[in-house]
Amino acid sequence: MSHDVVGPRAVLRSAAFLTAGALAVSVLAACSSDEERSKPVAAQDIAPASRTLVADGGVLRWAVDALPPTLNTFQADTGPATARVAGAVLPSMFRLDANGRPQANPDFLESAKVVSTEPKQVVLYRLNQRAVWSDGREIGADDFAAQWRALSGKDSAYWTARNAGYDRIEKVERGANNLEVKVTFNKAYADWKSLFSPLYPKDVMGTPGGFNDGARKTLKVTAGPFSLQKIDQKAGEVTLSRNPRWWGSPAKLSEIVLVAVPRDKRAAAVAAGTVDIADVDPEEAGRVKAAAGDKGSAQGAAAGGQRYVVRKSLEPAYTQLALNGSRGPLADERVRRAVARAINRTELAGLVLKPLGLPAVPVGSHLALSGQDAYADNSGALGDQDTDQAKALLSEAGWVSGGPVKEKKAAGPEPKKAGGSGEPKKAGGSGEPKKADGTGQGKNADRPGGSAREDGKGYPGKDPGDHSKKQGGMPGAYAPEGTAAPGGAAVKTFAKDGKALELKFVLPSGPGSQTLRTVGDRIASMLGKVGIRVTITKVPDDSYFKDHIASGDYDLALYSWPASAFPATDARPIYAKPVPAADGSLTIEQNYTRVGTDQVNQLFDEAIVTLDEEDERNLVRKADARIWAAAGSIPLYQRPQLTATRENVANAGAFGFQTPIYEDMGFLKKGAKPSASPSS
Template sequence: MRNSTALALAALLAGAGLTGGCGGASAPGHQGTPPKTGSSDINPQPRDSLRKGGTLRLSIQQWITQYNIGQVDGLQGDGASILTLTEPKLWFADDNGVPAANPEVLVSAEVGTSGGAQVVTYKLNPKATWSDATPITWQDFATQWKTRNGSDDRFQLSGTTGYDDIANVERGADERTVKVTFKQPYADWQTLFDPLLPGSAVDTPEKFNTGWIEKIPVWGGPWKIGSADKTSQTITMVPNESYWGTRPLLDSIVFRALDSTAITEAYLNNEIDQAPGRQPEAYRRLAGAANTVMRTGGRWDETQLTLGHAGPLADVRVRQAVTNAVDRAAIAAAQSAGLPFKVNTLGSHFFMPSQDGYRDNSGDEGRFDLERAKRLLDEAGWKASADGKTRTRDGAALKLVYVVNGNGSTDLPQLVQNMLGQAGITVELRKVPGNDYFTKYVNVGAFDLASFRQVDNVFPSLLYPVYRTGGDQNYGGVATPEIDKLIDQAGAETDRAKAAELLNRADALLWQAGHSVPLFQTPQISAVRPGLANFGAFGLRSERQYVDVGWTR
């Protein structure tokens, strides 16, 4: 999911008096190996050693329009991150991405069987309460299932994965016990109901689709929205005074919407307390800044080029030609320039390098092979001009529209444009407003090419809507019945190793179908204030809703 949603050095930094992250030591002019997937660097400190109070100032990429992550427009990563602060979280993940129950919400969750069916029984904390003073009960689970299982098309869904595998959600021994019965085994059941949304605020299509626009109507987490100023593009989070669990140390968190090009400057001007250093120019400026420490980690974070399936791209040979014309190694090298470590290229749609299950399945289709790309275009009837710079068929030019987020850099789109040009594919870069990029273009498939990040998909099932036929997040629309079958089999396979093998087979078919091009594992490099504790590069671990984030004394 791009999170929808959400939204990454030692000897090299010594001259600036900064501490290093998990990427390892790198001498000037030498790039070390990237941080292993799952590594983190957050300056861990016990709560009682930190100062109570203070404000954390962070940036987001755009104003948040839709906060309901179950709704089709609710997958924007920053919006999902803010929502997660305000609603009950059932699970927190460790450094390996393995979930453990959050006892403040979930006392226990036991997996069993009944009549051969998988049954999960949840026991909720009896203190858990929504902001409207109603208890959090099994009925909230039941409503989330009914609204997100796809049985009622009035609910505009971001995806049905997992919820459509549930046969029933019912009351257990009491109101705080939930019994969830599945139609078939579902391996990634812990992805469901997390965060839990209030049933009273999503139980009708109107509430579900529009009741969360620019607001969170009911909350049940450690934070709530204190104010949202659209003019200044700031959202201020304050502690939820009725929260029954661990209270935040901070007095507030202020999120400010900024263009990506303005974030570095805002950090250097002491307007925000964290800035990403994953782009070479940003890293160069941030690594030498005063009152700064660079933290690195290995997150599940993919930058992907997605292909449409209309016009010239309706022909799989043209999609494969695009894939063969893209030099992923060159793109990763460009991304690595000026950074303390090399950036990983990706050969998988489902796993990150060094993650269990990772295998490079790109094969011939994912290999940079300009001559193969040209041959495929010839076979598809697109004939090259005398100079090889353009191609036509039946008098029409081969031209693809690459929709570019106006809030982001054009470096990657320009690289891809030049690479495809070598095969005779003309690419128009069409820059659109950042606030419209997903809702008016990507989400509705109004593109030939589009690139964006997908983050924190540690559970493979979170990606199933991206690659299934008719998947709500399969924005390019490329899919096959064979891929669907393998994904369905993986989803029902509780043996992780066997599930990974099925997904690797599906992955090879995704490369062959020309669905998309995983480009590189986006590096997690973050500039933060040195006095900030329990914050930085989280890797695969959960940040516990920022309740432990604070400033040193």
């Protein structure tokens, strides 16, 4: 996920549905312990440079979507800017490396390990003895204990968005001294490394008032390479200044200023030289290059002669096709599987990523991305694109190719049926989760809890023109005599009980969602070739997720999820089986496809309690294979991550999986060059 997207640690996550007998034993076979680890499909692109080459001082102006609505990452309205501030000013016990794997943060930890499993799991943290809060107090066991109590879920006075992991802790105790923290779990917890990152001071976590309101607009006490100086709502800026009490490598920059710049204004901000770094959409990236009349390279110039480079990688987030299994034809697993078998995922990945010069590799897992320990390509549980198999599945489900259809008379112009030609009529009302491939969020997004816009160049269809004056009658109703039919015989639509097999495909209509619409049109065409009608409905961005995805008012949709280093915890609410509520409604958590099985639940439950890392990986992979077979969601491709940066900015750009290391960011000394990177 881009770092503008709300990550999985900041939001709840959800599940999917499938039948037991759909999987072959070979698909569920776990990978061996000596299996070669996967690598990220695309390397990060951050202009790496040693600290000796980075100048001391300077102000880095960094574009964000909006000012943080809260500075407490554990509240429901946390946003991408919240995570960025927290990463620079608060402790994290673990951070992600370039492969998306958690690594102990030596600035805060001397060590952290499981020291006992019987009768209960006990983790012992030994803290860096130099680690102190900005008020001079050492970071210690009392801060860990306050955060556990606030997030345990036992006190409803704390308005928390998530409790995962903290609700499994029995007690937090001081060890031999205040720099030793002993955490005892009442239930084994495999993802214990996800906890206490970020860590807030007891001043915030110690009381409901401090948690609910005290940390929304200010952080009086911090502990990172930077501290929060001010939030200027009028100017739309958050200023972070170098922390004089920081005990680690001193921050190279004097200040980082987060500047609220809407996505569609970023190319202009770069051209004006008012920001130094900004995540951009593909269309905006093109405008950045064109600003200097530079037609071939990834560079362009801004006002004042500053040169910018567009750094490229893949976000740790993927775009999926979601199939709503709670209604209509898609309630039948065979129809969902037919839809999946009709789609060429490699072609869709190429459609988005090849024009950007990024590897066009389809995503093979719902629960991890290539480079992460849990990654394995389990798409074989569902199968590759196969038109004949898709049609066979529809026939098995009782649909008849070319069967009789009782057509309804339309009261007015209908949206154009996708799978044919032309762009569908714009409709009202919808928002986006992480807007499916937008950034977020996917932003991320991204996203359930944020927006995840997707960006890519569109390939609009040609305007067929208005032939009514030439032919008379309704536009498009006639063709000149002798006009040849399209190549191949017309595809017969499947039907059952007098109704055509027709699916509602909801897509966002905003300027940052062109990639999604391009992908949606291609998917609709693929389904049309099988005999499935698709009606595309375009809706406003702000209602795409809330009014359609979350409410279930769709058959097909595109949106994105961030990858997580802790899938057993974070992915369960996305793919677990929905549970009927007392009022007859369905509790879906974040499982917006409404598809799930008891077996998937069981595999997640087993994965979260095993303390053997290899066993946990294998259980997660088995869960993923069953999610594939259920065909509730079809992973397509990792989202592109494009970041326009000033050419002399070092150690920042398209981070990929890695947690930014804020103290190493800065401006290269005159004449210094960064290490080789993909886009240089």
